Amino acid sequence: MHADTLVLDVDGVLVDVAGSYRRAIVESVERVYGEAIAQPAIQQFKDAGGFNNDWELTDAVALYVLAGREGFPLSIETFTSRIDASGGGLAAARSVVDDELDPAPRERVLDAWDRDRLRDVFQQLYLGANLYRELEGGSPELHTRGYIHDEPVLLDPETREALTERFEIGVLTGRPAAEADIALERVGLDVPEEHRFTMDDWEAGKPDPTALVTLAERLDGEVIAFAGDTLDDVRTAQNAADADPDRTYHGIGVLTGGLSGESGREKFERAGASAVVESVNDLPELLECVEEPPAN
Secondary structure, eight states: OEESEEEEOSBTTTBOOTTTHHHHHHHHHHHHHSOOOOGGGHHHHHHHSOOOSHHHHHHHHHHHHHHHHTTOOOOHHHHHHHHHHTTSHHHHHHHHHHHHSOHHHHHHHHHHOOHHHHHHHHHHHHHHHHHIIIIIOSOOSSOOOOGGGOOOBOSOHHHHHHHHHHSEEEEEOSSOHHHHHHHHHHHTOOOOGGGEEOTTTOSSOTTOSHHHHHHHHHTTOSEEEEEESSHHHHHHHHHHHHHOTTSEEEEEEETTSSOOHHHHHHHHHHHTOSEEESSGGGHHHHOEEOOOOOOO
């Protein structure tokens, strides 16, 4: 596959977040509402689309738990399938709950649904007490080390050097900017701010193509490969191709996030991925530089 520009997701591509973000989702709901779902079920929400923001994914899980107390009849599999069919994301999750519950139980669910509290507990668990004070400016109730310190690096130094030597590099992530900085420093990837898009830079989130198209413009790319670990990453590349037909966009699925093994490969392929790789370290072998046209 030929490309002149490579854009990388962070979570599940550069660092493993199974023991950090995904753990924080499950445990935030458990701490606030006393109930938990199995961590592997988080991937079903991710596959439904529209959950690039893990705070909103946490909200959706909490909504499911609260609705269950009021007789909500759907399994997580059916719930997330309905979210997918309704367009993905938190608004779709809310719509599914609205459709299934009568007015009185629906109001009880919404009264108990405290999104601000969920976000605050999430950040305390994820960041730990010291970073929470520094980045959130608050006094933590939970005196924890922080799950952010439990993110194994997935990008080998040799791969990093090969990719940065051969391609213009951008980063497109759903992380807040400060948390993206921490991850990029950990993996040793020096990407200028103008070549990054984080949660703080655009409200829509993936699979909206605006950020990817903007990065392609800033990096002066003609053939862009975008490597991510979710179906929304592939959809982002497809949407960018529709929005920006003068460039070529390839969505590459990486099997070190929630999608893994043969089933993950099949999901990426059904979603239209241009290629699927076992890890980010397979990208140098997959990608070839676009050759410069001969001089006239």
